[in-house]
Amino acid sequence: MPLDWCPLTLCNGGIFRAILEVKIINPVTGDSQKTYGIIDTGADQCAVPADFAQLLGHNLSAGTNRKIATGNGETTAYGHTTRIEIFRPGLLDPVYTIQDTPIDFMPNLPVVLLGVENFLNNFVLTIDYPSKQFSIKKPTQTLLF
Numbered sequence: 001m002p003l004d005w006c007p008l009t010l011c012n013g014g015i016f017r018a019i020l021e022v023k024i025i026n027p028v029t030g031d032s033q034k035t036y037g038i039i040d041t042g043a044d045q046c047a048v049p050a051d052f053a054q055l056l057g058h059n060l061s062a063g064t065n066r067k068i069a070t071g072n073g074e075t076t077a078y079g080h081t082t083r084i085e086i087f088r089p090g091l092l093d094p095v096y097t098i099q100d101t102p103i104d105f106m107p108n109l110p111v112v113l114l115g116v117e118n119f120l121n122n123f124v125l126t127i128d129y130p131s132k133q134f135s136i137k138k139p140t141q142t143l144l145f
């Protein structure tokens with residue numbers, strides 16, 4: 001089921017952003033946290049605030065760590081296997097699930113970022129800024145004859 005024409009959310013500074021309700025899940029413990037994630041075409045990976053690690057039963061520093069460059073400079077990201085459920089506004093059941101994938105947990109990150117490699121690569125994203133709406137849907141398969 002596609003997420004057709006969801007409203008963009010007005011954020012600080014008068015900027016409209018594509019934001020989805022998501023549930024971040026530790027597939028080993030089953031611990032989860034429901035929150036919101038910004039679709040970020042400029043983020044290579046999905047990233048979650050480091051504070052979520054403890055809520056989800058991850059030991060932050062035990063994750064695969066690597067230095068990454070961000071808009072705020074260089075930082076350490078700690079990778080942990082995580083599942084992401086995506087919800088349509090107003091519905092209780094997830095519309096899409098990104099199965100167990102490595103996600104970066106990052107200190108000093110204030111919001112969940114839904115990046116290209118482990119999120120957007122799964123979808124077709126359409127943003128209509130004049131109408132302040134967006135859609136995500138699974139790509140259709142082309143039949144070869």
